[in-house]
Amino acid sequence: MKANVVLQLIWKDFQMNSRVIIFTLAGGVLALAILLIGGPTPLVIGTVFFFVAIIFCACLLPMQSIVNERKKQTLPFIMSLPVSSSRYGVAKLASNIGMFLALWLVLLGVGIYMILAQHVLPVGTIPMGLILMNFPLIGFCLITGTALVGESEGLATAAIAVVNSSYWLVWYLLVSHVPTLTRTWNGPVAVWSPAVFKTLGVELAVIVLIMGVTLYLESRKHSFI
Amino acid sequence: MNDYAIELNGVCKSYRFFDLQNIALRLQRGTIMGLIGPNGAGKSTTIRILMGLVHQDRGEVNVLGHRMPEEQVSAKWDIGFASEDMRLYDSMTLGWHINFMKSIYASWDDAYAQLLLKRFGLRAEQKIKGISHGQRVKAALLLVFARRPKLLVLDEPTTGLDPVARHEILRELTAVMADEGRSILFSSHNTQDVEQISDQITFIDRGRIIDSMDKEVYLDRWRRLRLEVPAGIELPALPGVIGIQQTGRLAVAIANAFESHLPNAYENSGARVHAVENMTLEEIFVANVEHSREEVGA
Numbered sequence: 216m217k218a219n220v221v222l223q224l225i226w227k228d229f230q231m232n233s234r235v236i237i238f239t240l241a242g243g244v245l246a247l248a249i250l251l252i253g254g255p256t257p258l259v260i261g262t263v264f265f266f267v268a269i270i271f272c273a274c275l276l277p278m279q280s281i282v283n284e285r286k287k288q289t290l291p292f293i294m295s296l297p298v299s300s301s302r303y304g305v306a307k308l309a310s311n312i313g314m315f316l317a318l319w320l321v322l323l324g325v326g327i328y329m330i331l332a333q334h335v336l337p338v339g340t341i342p343m344g345l346i347l348m349n350f351p352l353i354g355f356c357l358i359t360g361t362a363l364v365g366e367s368e369g370l371a372t373a374a375i376a377v378v379n380s381s382y383w384l385v386w387y388l389l390v391s392h393v394p395t396l397t398r399t400w401n402g403p404v405a406v407w408s409p410a411v412f413k414t415l416g417v418e419l420a421v422i423v424l425i426m427g428v429t430l431y432l433e434s435r436k437h438s439f440i
Numbered sequence: 441m442n443d444y445a446i447e448l449n450g451v452c453k454s455y456r457f458f459d460l461q462n463i464a465l466r467l468q469r470g471t472i473m474g475l476i477g478p479n480g481a482g483k484s485t486t487i488r489i490l491m492g493l494v495h496q497d498r499g500e501v502n503v504l505g506h507r508m509p510e511e512q513v514s515a516k517w518d519i520g521f522a523s524e525d526m527r528l529y530d531s532m533t534l535g536w537h538i539n540f541m542k543s544i545y546a547s548w549d550d551a552y553a554q555l556l557l558k559r560f561g562l563r564a565e566q567k568i569k570g571i572s573h574g575q576r577v578k579a580a581l582l583l584v585f586a587r588r589p590k591l592l593v594l595d596e597p598t599t600g601l602d603p604v605a606r607h608e609i610l611r612e613l614t615a616v617m618a619d620e621g622r623s624i625l626f627s628s629h630n631t632q633d634v635e636q637i638s639d640q641i642t643f644i645d646r647g648r649i650i651d652s653m654d655k656e657v658y659l660d661r662w663r664r665l666r667l668e669v670p671a672g673i674e675l676p677a678l679p680g681v682i683g684i685q686q687t688g689r690l691a692v693a694i695a696n697a698f699e700s701h702l703p704n705a706y707e708n709s710g711a712r713v714h715a716v717e718n719m720t721l722e723e724i725f726v727a728n729v730e731h732s733r734e735e736v737g738a
Binding site: 302 | 584
């Protein structure tokens with residue numbers, strides 16, 4: 216029976232990038248632990264470090280598993296296997312999203328636990344927290360797509376620069392211009408308003424769009440190495 | 441099943457500064473073909489097209505009965521490919537690479553892999569970043585050979601290797617051919633390597649195939665004639681002679697379709713034939729490329 220090469224490629228990426236995941240996970244959990252100290256300064260430091268850990272991983276994973284594969288000339292080795300460029304693209308997207316999502320979900324889970332069980336933040340912050348957590352996920356998808364389709368370290372670096380400088384702007388715009396999202400974040404309960412669902416829906420649609428465009432462009436390539 | 445492991449017909453590929461023009465190539469099953477060409481001749485592009493990694497603009501490519509690039513996934517199960525610019529993962533061990541290949545190919549021959557480890561002086565527990573260039577090449581070839589593919593496509597596999605390592609690899613390639621069903625396409629600009637192991641030779645230059653035939657026929661057809669030309673005698677233009685270089689009374693004629701009557705024809709014209717010499721593949725290659733460029737330029 217023939218092996219599923221796409222699955223083997225995904226597993227290979229997990230093996231090769233496990234250190235980045237573990238390192239980021241440890242950093243993220245440590246940042247959340249800072250919140251336990253209590254007070255405004257640990258709150259700011261912990262929150263900033265928490266997002267820095269996620270953003271760090273969102274930049275490093277695509278660079279390591281996609282850009283470096285081309286740069287270090289291991290791509291011809293992979294492409295000598297029974298895999299087409301489009302299936303390679305599927306494997307790369309699946310492995311990168313899988314790795315990032317695993318980390319993202321664990322940190323999200325730990326964050327929610329800290330809010331619900333350790334009361335480090337009001338429960339009302341959960342919906343907004345989820346919306347904010349999606350930004351690094353969207354940024355990660357954009358960097359991954361650019362790295363895969365662009366086949367260039369320069370383009371991937373440009374995508375990282377654009378994405379990273381956009382986070383703060385988008386967060387600011389959302390917090391300052393959509394008051395329905397922020398009105399209840401100091402409350403004792405999580406309020407899942409239509410505005411929250413609408414924003415989450417838009418974020419999900421952007422992720423699906425980026426992935427779709429990436430796979431489409433990848434399948435249209437005529438020269439792969 | 442057709443008789444050819446590789447069949448390219450009318451294959452063209454255009455880049456901004458390079459065109460692969462009307463490539464026609466046939467590799468019979470069970471044979472070794474050496475693809476020889478200078479740097480930038482189109483060897484790697486041709487190989488990438490037949491691996492499905494670059495799509496041709498025009499023409500048909502058939503590898504092991506599969507149309508390329510459409511059926512590249514099916515074809516690549518039976519193709520072992522290694523190129524000079526191929527690298528393994530620096531941070532992983534050779535053992536990890538072996539296990540990775542084993543997880544993909546049911547045809548993986550563990551006993552043969554162990555034998556090659558020993559023959560090539562490699563250790564499975566060594567990280568790739570800690571080994572020399574020669575050992576990296578051998579490691580990459582081990583991963584290809586132990587899969588027991590029906591077709592081996594090797595793009596400049598011996599480039600940058602010392603003579604001992606080159607000899608080990610060429611010996612192993614010859615051993616691989618003990619299985620009569622196996623075919624090898626082997627590109628190089630080292631004509632010695634190609635001469636040593638190939639059954640067929642194909643010359644490529646500036647994106648065009650300039651000649652392709654059986655190696656023995658090649659070596660047999662090309663000759664160098666050393667002539668003495670007395671004053672007042674003009675050498676005739678004879679069929680099969682592609683070039684004459686004359687310095688004073690001494691001349692060298694290069695024949696690409698040598699016939700036994702050729703020396704007599706020169707003698708009859710008044711010249712004296714001092715020697716009829718066989719040419720090495722390298723000399724044939726250089727003469728062939730120069731002749732082809734003159735023809736294109738004319």
